[in-house]
Amino acid sequence: MVETISSPPVAGTSLMARSTSRLGALNRMPVLITIAILWLVLMLAIAVSADLISPYRFTQMDLRNRLSLPVFMGGSWAHVLGTDELGRDVLSRLITSIRMSLLIAFGATIIGAVIGVTLGFVAAHFRGLVEQAVLALVDFSAAIPFLVLALAVLAFFGNSLVLFVCLLGFHAWERYARIARGLAISGKMHGYAAAVHQLGASPWRLYGRHILPNIASTLIVSMTLAFPEIILLESGLSFLGLGIQPPDTSLGNMVGFGREYLSSAPWIMLAPAFVITVTALCVSLLGDWLRDRLDPTLS
Amino acid sequence: MLHYVLSRLLRAAVSIVMVVTFVFVVLRMSGDPATVIMGADAPPEAIDAFRKAWGLDQPLWIQYFAFFEAVFSGELGRSMRDGRDVVAVVLERVPSTLALTVPAFLINIAVGIPAGVYAALHRNSLIDRCVMVMAVTGFAVPSFILAMLLVLIFSVNLGWLPSAGQDSWLNAILPIATMGFGGAALLARFTRSAMLEVLGQSYIRTASAKGLPWSAVVWRHALQNAAIPTITIIGFMLGGLVAGAVVVESVFSWPGVGRLLVVSVANRDLAVVQAIVLMIAITMVGANMIVDVLYGLVDPRMHGQARPARRG
Numbered sequence: 271m272v273e274t275i276s277s278p279p280v281a282g283t284s285l286m287a288r289s290t291s292r293l294g295a296l297n298r299m300p301v302l303i304t305i306a307i308l309w310l311v312l313m314l315a316i317a318v319s320a321d322l323i324s325p326y327r328f329t330q331m332d333l334r335n336r337l338s339l340p341v342f343m344g345g346s347w348a349h350v351l352g353t354d355e356l357g358r359d360v361l362s363r364l365i366t367s368i369r370m371s372l373l374i375a376f377g378a379t380i381i382g383a384v385i386g387v388t389l390g391f392v393a394a395h396f397r398g399l400v401e402q403a404v405l406a407l408v409d410f411s412a413a414i415p416f417l418v419l420a421l422a423v424l425a426f427f428g429n430s431l432v433l434f435v436c437l438l439g440f441h442a443w444e445r446y447a448r449i450a451r452g453l454a455i456s457g458k459m460h461g462y463a464a465a466v467h468q469l470g471a472s473p474w475r476l477y478g479r480h481i482l483p484n485i486a487s488t489l490i491v492s493m494t495l496a497f498p499e500i501i502l503l504e505s506g507l508s509f510l511g512l513g514i515q516p517p518d519t520s521l522g523n524m525v526g527f528g529r530e531y532l533s534s535a536p537w538i539m540l541a542p543a544f545v546i547t548v549t550a551l552c553v554s555l556l557g558d559w560l561r562d563r564l565d566p567t568l569s
Numbered sequence: 570m571l572h573y574v575l576s577r578l579l580r581a582a583v584s585i586v587m588v589v590t591f592v593f594v595v596l597r598m599s600g601d602p603a604t605v606i607m608g609a610d611a612p613p614e615a616i617d618a619f620r621k622a623w624g625l626d627q628p629l630w631i632q633y634f635a636f637f638e639a640v641f642s643g644e645l646g647r648s649m650r651d652g653r654d655v656v657a658v659v660l661e662r663v664p665s666t667l668a669l670t671v672p673a674f675l676i677n678i679a680v681g682i683p684a685g686v687y688a689a690l691h692r693n694s695l696i697d698r699c700v701m702v703m704a705v706t707g708f709a710v711p712s713f714i715l716a717m718l719l720v721l722i723f724s725v726n727l728g729w730l731p732s733a734g735q736d737s738w739l740n741a742i743l744p745i746a747t748m749g750f751g752g753a754a755l756l757a758r759f760t761r762s763a764m765l766e767v768l769g770q771s772y773i774r775t776a777s778a779k780g781l782p783w784s785a786v787v788w789r790h791a792l793q794n795a796a797i798p799t800i801t802i803i804g805f806m807l808g809g810l811v812a813g814a815v816v817v818e819s820v821f822s823w824p825g826v827g828r829l830l831v832v833s834v835a836n837r838d839l840a841v842v843q844a845i846v847l848m849i850a851i852t853m854v855g856a857n858m859i860v861d862v863l864y865g866l867v868d869p870r871m872h873g874q875a876r877p878a879r880r881g
């Protein structure tokens with residue numbers, strides 16, 4: 271069975287020392303990470319203010335300006351990134367798609383973390399048969415490509431937005447479960463957990479208030495690493511026509527429909543492709559950097 | 570050692586039982602399996618025959634065992650599209666998929682491992698940086714975007730290679746390149762860090778301190794030890810190849826198992842989906858078991874234990 275046991279961060283570090291080292295970290299932040307954070311802030315701002323900043327409604331058609339060129343290819347400023355085959359503004363669709371894709375990725379990441387951490391804690395608390403069952407489930411989901419499982423579920427149950435987000439939420443749950451179980455088992459051996467237990471705290475209090483905060487940094491790192499994978503998974507499924515369904519739009523969905531016009535209007539596909547790639551790249555750079563800084567299992 | 574191999578076999582068997590159970594549960598949850606598998610407009614006598622064959626008139630636990638029997642005797646139903654046996658429908662697509670995945674896998678290994686080792690041996694050199702940039706890009710550019718960029722460059726703009734279909738071997742180049750690049754990037758990144766970790770060990774210092782030429786240190790000590798974690802990641806890469814085939818075959822209209830899966834999901838041809846999922850799962854479990862056993866052979870410390878988890 272898979273073990274990820276390691277020591278939790280030292281609880282005794284004084285708050286002062288910690289906050290100064292965080293500030294120091296900010297000063298020593300590499301340029302690349304600064305750029306990555308700026309890009310992600312930009313994406314978040316676009317997602318939040320999507321309705322305010324998009325020049326048109328994302329479904330609004332302009333049939334006289336179908337497949338018009340983007341500005342940098344000699345098009346007009348009326349449609350900065352050009353239009354698609356129905357004359358819909360690519361920039362407006364891009365903005366709406368960014369919001370949809372980020373929303374799905376956030377939702378799915380949180381669902382995955384909640385499921386995984388809960389099962390990991392359950393395994394660590396009860397041990398024995400329950401633990402073996404959780405570990406067998408972990409083995410099972412690590413053994414099969416998630417894309418294939420997801421396709422099977424979509425085939426049997428059909429597609430809806432809620433089902434789709436929940437389904438993506440199951441991506442990477444086994445990693446959180448593994449980490450949460452390992453860290454909870456080692457956390458329970460520490461004095462603070464035994465003390466809280468002896469004081470008569472319920473398991474909810476012990477795991478929720480004491481063990482969870484101690485392993486939070488490792489979990490946040492795992493979430494940062496899973497986030498771009500979910501963006502890629504969502505865009506892959508939507509690209510295949512099996513994820514987000516029209517009239518809704520997501521980044522992968524835009525690339526998928528842009529594929530038909532690859533030779534005549536490549537800008538339809540290039541804009542969302544660029545956003546997917548750069549966003550995934552930025553989140554994973556940030557995740558790698560955070561892991562080097564925060565993950566106590568590495569030091 | 571025998572104990573180790575047996576425990577791996579047992580775990581593989583448990584995984585396969587869980588996969589079959591998963592398909593069973595999902596199938597039951599989605600409605601009446603007979604109409605789901607045969608299609609709503611199937612003739613009633615065919616549905617009756619199916620109910621009998623799968624024992625759908627029996628209690629659930631008997632159905633469960635009957636399902637196992639059906640799976641292992643290869644009776645997975647008929648395709649909605651042409652009424653043919655799904656096992657035959659899926660098997661005839663396998664060679665096309667292998668024609669892409671096997672060369673891509675060889676490229677992954679032939680490019681990824683040497684690039685990773687070279688980068689680690691020349692840390693912080695220009696080539697090391699190039700390898701790392703490629704490796705990170707390989708992760709962030711999803712295969713469908715890479716595939717379409719390749720089509721845009723080599724088919725649309727340059728007109729050198731065909732963009733879809735399976736008319737000649739030229740059609741295979743772009744899909745293989747797409748799948749080869751992604752895996753090679755992942756493997757290079759992983760090999761590099763495995764190699765760097767080994768190179769920092771004290772036995773490497775000892776070996777070079779006792780006067781061994783550097784090449785001997787690398788060949789005899791470093792490479793063999795770095796091989797251990799690398800084998801693990803190769804096992805996980807097989808899963809990535811399968812998932813990659815699903816996407817890449819769809820982009821290039823390549824008539825393999827992956828495209829069949831996507832088309833069947835879109836048409837809700839569930840018997841085919843079920844057969845493909847079971848086949849992929851069993852292949853993956855088998856491959857992972859082989860990796861586990863290889864792991865035990867390469868690393869004597871691992872006897873009786875599991876290989877470590879993938880990072881993250």
